[in-house]
Amino acid sequence: MVKTLLKNYKQLKIDMADEKIIISASPHVHSDRTSKRIMYDVLIALTPAFLVSLYLFGISALIMTSVAVISCIVFEYLIQKYVLKTTITVSDGSALLTGILLAFNLPSTLPLWMVIIGSLVAIGIAKMSFGGLGFNIFNPALVGRVFLLISFPVQMTSWPLPVVNNTSLVDAVSGETTLGIIKEGLMYGETMSTLADKIPTIMELFLGVTSGSAGEMSGLALIIGGIYLLIRKVITYHIPVTILATMAVMTGIFWFVDPQHYANPLIHLLSGGAILGAFYMATDLVTSPMTKKGMVIFSIGIAVITVVIRLFGAYPEGISFAIIIMNAFVPMIDTYFKPKRFGSKIKAKFV
Amino acid sequence: MLKTFPKGGIHPAENKITSSKAIQRMPVPKVVYVPIAQHIGIPSEIIVDRKDKVEMGQVIAKSGGFVSSNIHTPVAGTVTKLDMIVDSSGYKKQCIVIRTDQKNESNFEVKEYPLLQEITMSSEGILKRVLDHGIVGLGGATFPSHVKLNVKESQHIDCLIINGVECEPYLTADHRLMLEKADEIIVGVQILLKALHIDKAVIGIENNKKDAIKVLKQACLHDPRIKVAALKVKYPQGSEKQLIKSILNREVPKGGLPLDVGVIVHNVGTIFAIYQAIQYDIPLMERVVTITGKKLDHPANFWVKIGTPIKDLVEEVGGIPEGTRKIVNGGPMMGKAIKNTDVPVTKGTSGILIISESEASRQESKNCIRCSNCVFVCPMGLEPHLLMNLSEKGFYERAESEDIMTCIECGSCSFVCPSHRPLLDYIRFGKDIVKKLQTAKN
Numbered sequence: 001m002v003k004t005l006l007k008n009y010k011q012l013k014i015d016m017a018d019e020k021i022i023i024s025a026s027p028h029v030h031s032d033r034t035s036k037r038i039m040y041d042v043l044i045a046l047t048p049a050f051l052v053s054l055y056l057f058g059i060s061a062l063i064m065t066s067v068a069v070i071s072c073i074v075f076e077y078l079i080q081k082y083v084l085k086t087t088i089t090v091s092d093g094s095a096l097l098t099g100i101l102l103a104f105n106l107p108s109t110l111p112l113w114m115v116i117i118g119s120l121v122a123i124g125i126a127k128m129s130f131g132g133l134g135f136n137i138f139n140p141a142l143v144g145r146v147f148l149l150i151s152f153p154v155q156m157t158s159w160p161l162p163v164v165n166n167t168s169l170v171d172a173v174s175g176e177t178t179l180g181i182i183k184e185g186l187m188y189g190e191t192m193s194t195l196a197d198k199i200p201t202i203m204e205l206f207l208g209v210t211s212g213s214a215g216e217m218s219g220l221a222l223i224i225g226g227i228y229l230l231i232r233k234v235i236t237y238h239i240p241v242t243i244l245a246t247m248a249v250m251t252g253i254f255w256f257v258d259p260q261h262y263a264n265p266l267i268h269l270l271s272g273g274a275i276l277g278a279f280y281m282a283t284d285l286v287t288s289p290m291t292k293k294g295m296v297i298f299s300i301g302i303a304v305i306t307v308v309i310r311l312f313g314a315y316p317e318g319i320s321f322a323i324i325i326m327n328a329f330v331p332m333i334d335t336y337f338k339p340k341r342f343g344s345k346i347k348a349k350f351v
Numbered sequence: 352m353l354k355t356f357p358k359g360g361i362h363p364a365e366n367k368i369t370s371s372k373a374i375q376r377m378p379v380p381k382v383v384y385v386p387i388a389q390h391i392g393i394p395s396e397i398i399v400d401r402k403d404k405v406e407m408g409q410v411i412a413k414s415g416g417f418v419s420s421n422i423h424t425p426v427a428g429t430v431t432k433l434d435m436i437v438d439s440s441g442y443k444k445q446c447i448v449i450r451t452d453q454k455n456e457s458n459f460e461v462k463e464y465p466l467l468q469e470i471t472m473s474s475e476g477i478l479k480r481v482l483d484h485g486i487v488g489l490g491g492a493t494f495p496s497h498v499k500l501n502v503k504e505s506q507h508i509d510c511l512i513i514n515g516v517e518c519e520p521y522l523t524a525d526h527r528l529m530l531e532k533a534d535e536i537i538v539g540v541q542i543l544l545k546a547l548h549i550d551k552a553v554i555g556i557e558n559n560k561k562d563a564i565k566v567l568k569q570a571c572l573h574d575p576r577i578k579v580a581a582l583k584v585k586y587p588q589g590s591e592k593q594l595i596k597s598i599l600n601r602e603v604p605k606g607g608l609p610l611d612v613g614v615i616v617h618n619v620g621t622i623f624a625i626y627q628a629i630q631y632d633i634p635l636m637e638r639v640v641t642i643t644g645k646k647l648d649h650p651a652n653f654w655v656k657i658g659t660p661i662k663d664l665v666e667e668v669g670g671i672p673e674g675t676r677k678i679v680n681g682g683p684m685m686g687k688a689i690k691n692t693d694v695p696v697t698k699g700t701s702g703i704l705i706i707s708e709s710e711a712s713r714q715e716s717k718n719c720i721r722c723s724n725c726v727f728v729c730p731m732g733l734e735p736h737l738l739m740n741l742s743e744k745g746f747y748e749r750a751e752s753e754d755i756m757t758c759i760e761c762g763s764c765s766f767v768c769p770s771h772r773p774l775l776d777y778i779r780f781g782k783d784i785v786k787k788l789q790t791a792k793n
């Protein structure tokens with residue numbers, strides 16, 4: 001019975017569309033928000049960070065980003081056209097965004113064929129195999145990045161030095177990331193005070209004059225973009241604020257107890273992609289929870305896992321792993337953390 | 352800080368084009384089509400026959416039960432047919448067709464009703480009059496008013512809320528009524544306070560009607576029992592539950608009624624109808640209707656007799672403009688699209704909205720990108736995206752346990768969805784089936 005009703009209902013809608021006077025159910029107006037606009041708002045928000053990466057790493061960052069973007073779009077098109085044989089939706093801007101975010105998470109010196117493999121994994125495995133936009137469980141760009149990090153650890157951790165190479169096409173002099181220096185130094189028995197000369201100052205970290213992935217450099221540029229996203233209501237403050245605050249508190253406790261063997265919270269917040277992760281990767285609409293309560297739980301999870309990996313794990317960074325791990329919990333979080341229903345406080349008295 | 356409800360809500364473009372247009376009187380229509388199901392509940396029973404002569408204000412259909420209402424003829428004339436007519440719901444409903452007697456003077460004289468402040472009627476008399484005079488909620492839900500006023504001994508009521516919110520975009524019928532009949536409305540409130548034996552009433556008005564707030568505040572200065580509350584502009588504040596939360600911060604329990612939190616809510620239009628019924632013995636025969644649209648020549652507010660075909664109204668404002676794709680009975684958020692203009696004005700018609708090509712068609716629905724906007728705007732704390740999926744895929748029991756039945760169908764979710772998903776369509780569909788399953792179970 002129900003099936004025929006549903007069929008009739010769908011048929012009814014199609015019939016009515018042909019008539020001159022449209023009959024449709026309310027509401028009869030719509031806000032001017034569209035998925036496309038959300039995607040382009042995120043692109044606008046990423047522009048300052050992109051400009052910083054162009055300044056720091058020059059042509060190679062531009063080439064790497066273009067390759068990532070183009071290969072993401074091409075892979076999505078090819079998969080939709082020849083493998084899934086469905087409607088082509090590359091124009092919605094989501095593949096473009098995945099490409100940029102993937103590039104932001106890679107060192108600009110990475111060989112381009114690796115970038116293309118990363119795009120294939122991001123689009124083909126993390127996104128399209130789950131059913132395309134809206135159905136993926138894991139953040140596609142991060143899946144691409146983590147795949148590359150595990151497969152090509154040497155190339156993925158060779159960082160170009162900032163600024164000095166921004167006009168040359170040749171391979172850059174390798175530097176090291178702040179958290180990498182700290183991790184290695186502490187392992188060989190150095191203390192934070194002896195390491196202080198080797199790592200950039202807080203100000204340098206904030207402005208982004210250091211080594212790292214193409215887009216994670218400048219805290220300032222990323223925060224400007226993040227504020228734009230908040231103003232445009234693409235994201236809410238819950239995820240970024242909770243992640244950064246939890247990370248600060250956790251690393252702060254360790255630093256307070258033993259400042260010689262643990263870096264101070266500001267270093268943790270301003271390096272290793274924490275801000276990029278908190279504002280752009282964890283807030284990915286598709287792979288984050290849908291209620292505010294859920295978002296807070298999700299973010300605390302990310303922050304805790306990140307700090308544990310950073311302080312006790314093998315990798316100096318770790319926010320990508322943390323986000324992917326918490327992505328897997330999103331369906332469960334959505335099931336258990338519901339919005340508060342109106343009128344649920346009191347039991348109903350029927351008249 | 353202005354008061355408002357805390358959870359959800361949206362702010363669509365207000366487009367109150369007609370807010371400065373005084374209410375005009377519609378010319379008397381030649382023929383009226385009076386449906387017998389104009390209210391929620393049991394349809395009325397027809398008590399006239401073909402060729403019967405009827406006098407203005409005579410009962411032509413009697414209340415068919417407790418939750419039902421009398422229907423009066425808005426004109427003097429002859430019953431020509433008892434017919435079936437498509438009303439705004441899209442279904443054919445029984446209606447009484449009356450041809451106006453052009454020679455009968457009572458049809459055309461415009462009487463003046465000076466303000467009558469003294470309330471002489473007893474509270475029992477008031478309740479009976481409200482029942483007899485066919486008064487129903489004029490905000491749009493058309494719930495028979497006497498049922499709301501019929502408070503049992505065991506129920507404790509302490510506050511009457513008057514709904515002057517008019518949160519729907521475009522509509523200005525209540526706004527104009529409050530401006531032009533402020534004193535009468537205050538007397539109407541006093542009548543209800545007397546009938547209910549309580550001494551607290553709050554008139555809730557959204558802050559985009561500052562003039563109405565001012566006028567009503569002025570009008571109720573002499574009566575300390577009545578207060579005017581200015582509310583922040585937010586849709587769907589006109590919904591009973593949200594309005595009570597805004598004004599008194601009381602939450603009507605799930606599946607409950609305002610009575611459960613000691614409140615009764617009436618629309619300003621209803622209050623004015625009650626005033627007329629009690630003080631001048633006039634049954635509910637006409638109401639204020641806004642006829643509006645961006646492309647209309649002369650959008651306006653009218654006093655319209657119940658049963659007037661909408662085409663008469665449209666002609667009055669200059670005809671249907673070129674490129675019209677949608678005619679809506681009600682506001683753009685909750686109104687019903689109608690097929691043609693033969694549909695008559697009923698007790699629940701607060702406005703007619705003419706929508707042109709560019710705004711009328713829906714965009715193609717795309718994948719849900721889980722942006723959470725629908726969850727954030729839902730005033731009932733539901734998860735529209737989930738409810739849509741559940742009804743689409745046929746998990747009706749799960750939908751029921753996710754509180755699909757508490758949806759008030761305000762349309763905020765469909766309004767904000769960036770993927771243009773028909774959330775409310777599927778939720779309505781799911782509600783319908785859940786209701787059928789519930790009835791089958793009992």
